[in-house]
Amino acid sequence: MPPKNLRVHQLAKELGVNSKVIVAKCEAEGVPGITNHMSVVKLGLAATVREWFSGDGADAEHNAVETAAPVDLEKVRKPAKRKAAKKKTEEPVEEAPVAVEEKPVPKKKRPTRKPVEPIVELEAPEAPAEEAPAEVEAAAPAPEAPAEPEAPVEPPKPAGPAGVQNVPDRPDVVKPAGEQLETPKKAKLSGPKVIRVEKPEPDAAPRPRRTGGGPGGGPRGGRDSGGGMGGQVEGISRSRGPVRGGGVRGGGGGGGDEQRGNKRRGMNTRRGRSADALLTGPTQLSKADADELDARLKGSTGYMKQRRRDLRNKGTAATGFQAQTAVQTGGKVEIEEPITIKGLSSATGIKTAQIIKFLFKQGVMATVNSAIGTEAAMEVAMEYDIELEVKELETAEEKVEKQFAEREKVDEQPRPPVVTVLGHVDHGKTSLLDRIRQADVAAHEDGGITQHVGAYRVSVEGNDGAKKTVVFLDTPGHEAFSTMRARGARMTDLVVLVVAADDGVMPTTIEAIAHAKAAEVPIIVALNKIDTPQATDENIRKIYGQLAEHGLNPTDWGGETEIIKTSATEGTGITELLEILDYQAELLELTADYGGPARGTVIEAEMQTGRGSVARVLVQDGQVKVGDFIVSGRAFGRVRDMINDRDQSVADAGPATPLELSGIDLVPDAGDKFFVTDSLKRAEEVALQYRETERQQTLASKTKVTLDNFADAVAAGNIKDLRVVIKADVQGSIETLTSSLEKMGNDEVTVKVLHSAVGGITEGDVLLADASDAIILGFHVTATPAVREIADERKVDIRTYRVIYDLTDDVKKGLEGMLTPDRSEEEVGQAEVKEVFRIGGVGAVAGCLITEGTALKDDVKVRVSRDGVVVTDDRDVESLRRVKDEVKRVQAGTECGVRVANFDDLKSGDVLIFYKVIEVQRTLD
Numbered sequence: 001m002p003p004k005n006l007r008v009h010q011l012a013k014e015l016g017v018n019s020k021v022i023v024a025k026c027e028a029e030g031v032p033g034i035t036n037h038m039s040v041v042k043l044g045l046a047a048t049v050r051e052w053f054s055g056d057g058a059d060a061e062h063n064a065v066e067t068a069a070p071v072d073l074e075k076v077r078k079p080a081k082r083k084a085a086k087k088k089t090e091e092p093v094e095e096a097p098v099a100v101e102e103k104p105v106p107k108k109k110r111p112t113r114k115p116v117e118p119i120v121e122l123e124a125p126e127a128p129a130e131e132a133p134a135e136v137e138a139a140a141p142a143p144e145a146p147a148e149p150e151a152p153v154e155p156p157k158p159a160g161p162a163g164v165q166n167v168p169d170r171p172d173v174v175k176p177a178g179e180q181l182e183t184p185k186k187a188k189l190s191g192p193k194v195i196r197v198e199k200p201e202p203d204a205a206p207r208p209r210r211t212g213g214g215p216g217g218g219p220r221g222g223r224d225s226g227g228g229m230g231g232q233v234e235g236i237s238r239s240r241g242p243v244r245g246g247g248v249r250g251g252g253g254g255g256g257d258e259q260r261g262n263k264r265r266g267m268n269t270r271r272g273r274s275a276d277a278l279l280t281g282p283t284q285l286s287k288a289d290a291d292e293l294d295a296r297l298k299g300s301t302g303y304m305k306q307r308r309r310d311l312r313n314k315g316t317a318a319t320g321f322q323a324q325t326a327v328q329t330g331g332k333v334e335i336e337e338p339i340t341i342k343g344l345s346s347a348t349g350i351k352t353a354q355i356i357k358f359l360f361k362q363g364v365m366a367t368v369n370s371a372i373g374t375e376a377a378m379e380v381a382m383e384y385d386i387e388l389e390v391k392e393l394e395t396a397e398e399k400v401e402k403q404f405a406e407r408e409k410v411d412e413q414p415r416p417p418v419v420t421v422l423g424h425v426d427h428g429k430t431s432l433l434d435r436i437r438q439a440d441v442a443a444h445e446d447g448g449i450t451q452h453v454g455a456y457r458v459s460v461e462g463n464d465g466a467k468k469t470v471v472f473l474d475t476p477g478h479e480a481f482s483t484m485r486a487r488g489a490r491m492t493d494l495v496v497l498v499v500a501a502d503d504g505v506m507p508t509t510i511e512a513i514a515h516a517k518a519a520e521v522p523i524i525v526a527l528n529k530i531d532t533p534q535a536t537d538e539n540i541r542k543i544y545g546q547l548a549e550h551g552l553n554p555t556d557w558g559g560e561t562e563i564i565k566t567s568a569t570e571g572t573g574i575t576e577l578l579e580i581l582d583y584q585a586e587l588l589e590l591t592a593d594y595g596g597p598a599r600g601t602v603i604e605a606e607m608q609t610g611r612g613s614v615a616r617v618l619v620q621d622g623q624v625k626v627g628d629f630i631v632s633g634r635a636f637g638r639v640r641d642m643i644n645d646r647d648q649s650v651a652d653a654g655p656a657t658p659l660e661l662s663g664i665d666l667v668p669d670a671g672d673k674f675f676v677t678d679s680l681k682r683a684e685e686v687a688l689q690y691r692e693t694e695r696q697q698t699l700a701s702k703t704k705v706t707l708d709n710f711a712d713a714v715a716a717g718n719i720k721d722l723r724v725v726i727k728a729d730v731q732g733s734i735e736t737l738t739s740s741l742e743k744m745g746n747d748e749v750t751v752k753v754l755h756s757a758v759g760g761i762t763e764g765d766v767l768l769a770d771a772s773d774a775i776i777l778g779f780h781v782t783a784t785p786a787v788r789e790i791a792d793e794r795k796v797d798i799r800t801y802r803v804i805y806d807l808t809d810d811v812k813k814g815l816e817g818m819l820t821p822d823r824s825e826e827e828v829g830q831a832e833v834k835e836v837f838r839i840g841g842v843g844a845v846a847g848c849l850i851t852e853g854t855a856l857k858d859d860v861k862v863r864v865s866r867d868g869v870v871v872t873d874d875r876d877v878e879s880l881r882r883v884k885d886e887v888k889r890v891q892a893g894t895e896c897g898v899r900v901a902n903f904d905d906l907k908s909g910d911v912l913i914f915y916k917v918i919e920v921q922r923t924l925d
């Protein structure tokens, strides 16, 4: 039973051609859906493709004048298949008639298919005399050619073993002919296709009834689109005038007319050329027409193709952009976000296939409906000299944000500063925060501060006795958490940079400075571990110098950066630090609106059993109450309950309050803003739009993860990517992991996070990983036995971790395994070729003198150098002989015979260099 659907590459294999050639041919023929080697070729199309690529010259038969158009089988045929072709070539009889008869036939055999058959029968006998010898010569210039004509009659196989022995090369010589004789039915095809070739001829004569319809086009021109048509019509009128209706209909603005106008536009350029010829005088007309005909036929392979083109052109005309496409005129094009490939094509006139191809080359898999980023769209446009003006779409969220920004403040008051503590690992951030919490005067009154909200308020009694509140954002300190730190820095008013006096400024310290500076947040340095013996004046001076180097000039040195010497262990400097924070906050004149609906930012979010999605947020303005409608990124809902940083349930909360709230339908992302809205509908509207945008983005990236696309992507570029699906318990971990992993690669290898989400590993994750050859990384989550079973079945690798560095280390190792190993060579010996012996059945053998080191037979490669230039290298030593014995090694000063594997171009005086290849696995560091 024949396969239902073939892939292009299968068909290519079957036909012995390259897939690309089939794709190109299908594209040229306007066959939709054949875009790459994995495209599915339906049965009917497969038959057509076979016909195109069958080695019997079918294409050549199809029409007489089209021979230049479709496929040069000799070029496209894969070398490996040549032998197969040779077997069938001994039938010059059939090839010839086609070529000979082509031109005359079409004109006569126009009307129906039936008359064609007799023609073919008549053609066959005439052919061999003219074409066969030529074909044979072309393929086999050897003297055996005369033997060929007999070959077709007898199948080559019966020649038998004797023939093979005595005349081994003969069948090779008989290259050219094809399968025609064996498939005489193919000749039938020449009939109908010949007919259409003749079609243009009667049209060729120009009939200039009147000259063009003026620059504006035909009389019905005038509408915008008509103007465009008019331009085209003008071109037509120059060649043929409005006789063919161009001047009149082309100017029409109506849909149907427009279509026709566009169709003509396709002809316009060719006609335009012949028009010039036409204007040179009547005697040139027939030549011009002949040229035109040639041009037409060169670009055509037949009626169906033209028909398809016409239909396609009509299609594009219906959308109206064929008329004045920017791709033709260049210039500026406006487009609104979100941009889809279809939309970009409509706006610019660049074919969707071309856009997809362009993106594919950039490593982006996309379909017609995929949304693409503004930058990608601009790049595409630039490729076609189009200036793309992207109108940014104001999202529903932005609208809400704008409303908040513009709203009248109800109750504006000073608010506590929000402080983030940053610093290098182990410099004492946690210890310092612990100390600060201990200093909290409210701790004893209303319960201790918990850290689970990701932020907490500390109330400190100042020297003046007044109670000061500071909100601390609890962000982690390792490099891997830079994403969260960056977020934290954006949310905060002040940064406390912890620098250990015994360690000084470290890379993470510098990175933290950069984050704070980027967020334009003032930095206060806590020079911690001041109690340690290393905290000498000299070391402190050194650290001051390091800080100054990075733009934090200490106030002690006349600069602006406050440096507080602290000891988290002993509690030194804590009060001073808090006072400075309070003082700095005063300088910043921080205020918030304590009335009106609330807005804030998500610090962390997760799914909790029994509570559903919960978001830990920092309220930044206004009031949030239980029962409020709320939206945050993709999530929306009604606040069900709120817990503060002391684990207390609260009914409402104002600015600078960290909270954990539930009641939203999905888990938002850390860093998402949240807003209280006036209705659930409004909240839903904002969230749904967010989801839609997200969906569009996922759609674009999802097309990257099918098995088909993966194969294409790998084939397209040199980038090897380790694809991963990340599942974690909280959103923050996902972000951290994603950013760490994506940073890990280099030019050669990268990590691609295909999907990441909060929650356990599901069957869907396994299926995705399976389809995209990805691994699943679980952080603080597991997979159920059922899911594990599916993963085992599909051989999907699931790895779960409890420590982030274990995960990143593993991935790093995985990446390193994908790196091409470093290669080095160790020379073991050299030999000089004294004489070369050419031995029948063996090849060239070098008679050598080992001049240096040792010549080895095994585990070495050999390089041949001639006059200092490497002629070949990385060859194996096929044979190493000492006198007549095969040996493993030959020492310096000894003569020996060396046969370099598969290499006969040896000359006396050549130097053979024997070397060992050492491959060292590379690392990413």
Ligand SMILES: Nc1nc2c(ncn2[C@@H]2O[C@H](COP(=O)(O)OP(=O)(O)OP(=O)(O)O)[C@@H](O)[C@H]2O)c(=O)[nH]1
Pocket (backbone or CB within 6 Å): 423, 424, 425, 426, 427, 428, 429, 430, 431, 432, 476, 477, 478, 528, 529, 530, 531, 532, 566, 567, 568, 569, 570
């Ligand atoms: N002597 C001394 N040791 C300190 C001081 N502050 C912290 N340490 C010690 O330094 C080590 C690291 O302290 P942490 O508070 O965990 O440091 P960290 O910066 O929070 O570390 P990560 O959270 O891993 O980034 C602990 O052993 C602390 O006891 C200090 O002021 N003096």
